[in-house]
Amino acid sequence: MANNTITAAKGFLATGMHCGIKKSGKYDLGLLLCPGGAKAAAVFTTNELPSAAVQVSKKHIKSNKIFAVVVNSGNANACTGQAGMKNAIKMCSETAGLIETDPHNVLVASTGIIGKQLPIKKIKTCVATAATRLNSTASAGLFAIA
Numbered sequence: 466m467a468n469n470t471i472t473a474a475k476g477f478l479a480t481g482m483h484c485g486i487k488k489s490g491k492y493d494l495g496l497l498l499c500p501g502g503a504k505a506a507a508v509f510t511t512n513e514l515p516s517a518a519v520q521v522s523k524k525h526i527k528s529n530k531i532f533a534v535v536v537n538s539g540n541a542n543a544c545t546g547q548a549g550m551k552n553a554i555k556m557c558s559e560t561a562g563l564i565e566t567d568p569h570n571v572l573v574a575s576t577g578i579i580g581k582q583l584p585i586k587k588i589k590t591c592v593a594t595a596a597t598r599l600n601s602t603a604s605a606g607l608f609a610i611a
Contacts, residue, residue: 470606476501478582478599484591486539486577486584495536495608496595498564502530506570511601516543517553518575525557525569534572535560535592542575542583552583559589563596 472479477499484494509519518541525531535556539575542549553573561568575583599605 468603470607471497471604472601472606476503477606478601479605479608480595480598480600481605482591482595482598484537484584485587486537487494492608493537493539494591494595495534496560496592496599497534497536498596498599499532500564502532502566502570504529505531507572513523514544516541516575517545517549518542518556520550520573521553521557522574528567528569530570532566532570533560533564533573534574536574536598537577537583537588538553538575540575540581540583541577541579544580545582548582552585552588555585556583556588556592560596563593594611 471477479497481492481495482491483492486493505526508520509523542553556573557568557571560571
């Protein structure tokens with residue numbers, strides 16, 4: 466099987482898993498890692514009410530290097546107030562702690578239901594598990610479409 470995923474690029478590792486955000490049992494958490502760091506670029510929504518993930522990542526994208534992106538689906542973490550902001554920051558902090566980098570070197574993305582708080586305890590547990598499963602296989606790079 467040819468690797469045409471994000472892990473085809475040398476130095477990128479990824480994994481995905483079911484975290485319990487989606488009731489369907491489909492993958493709802495992904496982790497992408499570049500151990501050497503990478504210069505990143507991003508395009509963000511122009512919506513006047515951006516999600517917490519967008520607000521946090523807009524700040525973090527200014528970092529010299531990005532080492533990881535933590536992604537969840539099933540919950541957009543949008544219109545969730547200060548608690549939503551804290552949860553987006555926690556996702557970055559938890560990931561950063563596992564890979565030994567500054568939280569500002571981690572981006573976060575969330576998509577799904579609007580107005581519902583993230584199940585942050587589940588996410589923290591799953592991020593820790595995901596960090597142990599990172600690899601460079603083609604199947605690992607497909608986490609976003611599972």
